[in-house]
Amino acid sequence: MxxxxxxxxxxxxxxxxxxxxxxxxxxxxxxxxxxxxxxxxxxxxxxxxxxxxxxxxxxxxxxxxxxxxxxxxxxxxxxxxxxxxxxxxxxxxxxxxxxxxxxxxxxxxxxxxxxxxxxxxxxxxxxxxxxxxxxxxxxxxxxxxxxxxxxxxxxxxxxxxxxxxxxxxxxxxxxxxxxxxxxxxxxxxxxxxxxxxxxxxxxxxxxxxxxxxxxxxxxWLLSDERPLPDDLEAFLAAGPAPVYVGFGSMAMRATPDLARVAVEAARAHGRRILLAGGWAGLAPIDDRDDCHLVGEVNHQALFRRTAAVVHHGGAGTTTTAALAGAPQVVVPQLVDQPYWAARIAELGIGAAHAGPAPTVDSLTAALAVALAPGTAVRAMAVAGAIRxxxxxxxxxxxxxxx
Structure with a gap:
């Protein structure tokens, strides 16, 4: 056939x-x-x-x-x-x-x-x-x-x-x-x-x-058995679980200083940061060792080791983060992404950012919801039920x- x-x-x-x-x-x-x-x-x-x-x-x-x-x-x-x-x-x-x-x-x-x-x-x-x-x-x-x-x-x-x-x-x-x-x-x-x-x-x-x-x-989930890169493993081992920020194939034109917004919002919570470059072109904003840049890596393995995942709300990323039991902040841009943002909030496993253009204050507030202890508990419960x-x-x- x-x-x-x-x-x-x-x-x-x-x-x-x-x-x-x-x-x-x-x-x-x-x-x-x-x-x-x-x-x-x-x-x-x-x-x-x-x-x-x-x-x-x-x-x-x-x-x-x-x-x-x-x-x-x-x-x-x-x-x-x-x-x-x-x-x-x-x-x-x-x-x-x-x-x-x-x-x-x-x-x-x-x-x-x-x-x-x-x-x-x-x-x-x-x-x-x-x-x-x-x-x-x-x-x-x-x-x-x-x-x-x-x-x-x-x-x-x-x-x-x-x-x-x-x-x-x-x-x-x-x-x-x-x-x-x-x-x-x-x-x-x-x-x-x-x-x-x-x-x-x-x-x-x-x-x-x-x-x-x-x-x-x-x-339809593609199993990924790839190990994480050595430099990423070293960063993960060097401190508490970081906040991951990545927007995949979204250009994110509405927030030209998105990397600064993401880094400062995570730092407001005392969190380390993983920035995924992607089509938004995210990159570290300074030389501090609390921020690490990642490329195309095994999200299934990585998301399990994060404190929260900040993303655009594509169906694939949303499902992968949910399967990993990672709290989420969804910053929706278009098409189905507002639906996924609302659904994550409804399930109590993360926050739906209001609109496509985050500021330091708005993303800090959304992260407060995602990083709350109860959110992590609910995220793990949802993960256990995913087919x-x-x-x-x-x-x-x-x-x-x-």
Whole structure:
């Protein structure tokens, strides 16, 4: 059996596919990942021996400019990704049995599967993008809804119209070229009536689910056995558990002096600091020995040895920190991150920072919540209940055709 796993998005959109590919391989299936050609993603997949087929532009080239992407940029990217999916996945799907898609609205993937006559599965790592009677949709590029509109059904209808505006023309043009009829509702066509949810049930409770018939597999977690670097081990051994601060693939433009803010907030609590450079470019602000810079390391091992984890609230980082039993401070930037911030606060395992631009005072206050003894106790309790078999559940479903 051969499975093609497709995504375009941040590391949190790619690493779960690596986990699923590894588990598929262990169960006797062949798996390939089609993902952005960023160096970090290529290195990740190479480390676990999963083939990478480059798909679309690098994420970093899109999100790391001097200014955030504009609405016009979003429309250009949408058309570019549709074209890339038809081109790249048509070749990758040859001889395959299943095409699974996730990441940024994967318009085009189902069409490729339809033309090839193979099974299509849409998977997501949260429910906030799935239509629901219980909450309004996220913001998307395009014509906004009226601020006076409160009817949730109307808001979701307008969300579908925005998706059509972004992807509809390109999708239907490519479908026509391969003899397929047009799609009226791109969003619902992509999501299907039975999407898969690859999220930890304790972090995404049933009350937050969509009205769709969701298949819950649990989070797809990639086991990481790498030892921590010697210099990091030495820093950890030299004093009490530090506060980790890292924002992954977020540029964090709203706080240009973010490293200073983070270091001073941690020092206000008498804590040592681990700064993860990432795409935000964090770096020590002085020569004091209470701050250490880390690169791409084993977060599963590291987070267990921290006093708190300050991050952007991506699904992957949130789940990894929760599994480690580390108290969290989530500084949400976009998309699903405000949901994860609110959920961490609701569970009592950390703090949700108010807004995307922390100050020394605001981050110090959030850290006070995370560093409180009761928060650590609750974080360990939540960690003990987290499932780790999600990738196995998903792999078995793909192989069995469920």
């Amino acid at each position: 051969r499975v093609v796993l497709s995504s375009w998005g941040s590391r949190g959109d790619v690493e779960p596919l690596a986990a699923l590919a590894v588990r598929l391989r262990e169960l006797g299936a062949e798996a390939v990942v089609c993902a952005p050609p960023d160096e970090e993603f290529a290195a990740l997949l190479e480390r676990v021996g999963v083939p990478l087929v480059p798909l679309g532009p690098s994420v970093r080239s899109v999100v790391s400019g001097a200014e955030p992407p504009s609405t016009q940029d979003a429309f250009r990217l949408a058309a570019e990704l549709v074209a890339a999916r038809f081109e790249t996945l048509t070749a990758a799907a040859e001889g395959s049995d299943v095409l699974l898609a996730t990441g940024l609205m994967p318009a085009g993937v189902r069409s490729v599967a339809e033309r090839a006559g193979i099974r299509y599965v849409f998977a997501c790592f949260h429910t906030v993008g799935l239509p629901s009677r219980h909450r309004p949709p996220l913001q998307r590029p395009g014509r906004p809804s009226s601020p006076d509109e409160t009817d949730i059904e109307v808001l979701w209808d307008e969300d579908a119209q925005r998706v059509n505006a972004l992807y509809g023309e390109a999708l239907n043009r490519h479908r026509a070229a391969i003899g397929l009829p047009p799609v009226d509702n791109v969003r619902d066509h992509v999501l299907t009536e039975r999407p898969w949810l690859a999220a930890e049930p304790g972090l995404v409770p049933w009350q937050d689910l969509t009205d769709l018939d969701v298949v819950r597999t649990g989070a 780790t078999d999600g990738a196995t559940v998903a792999a078995k479903r793909l192989i069995s055709g469920e």
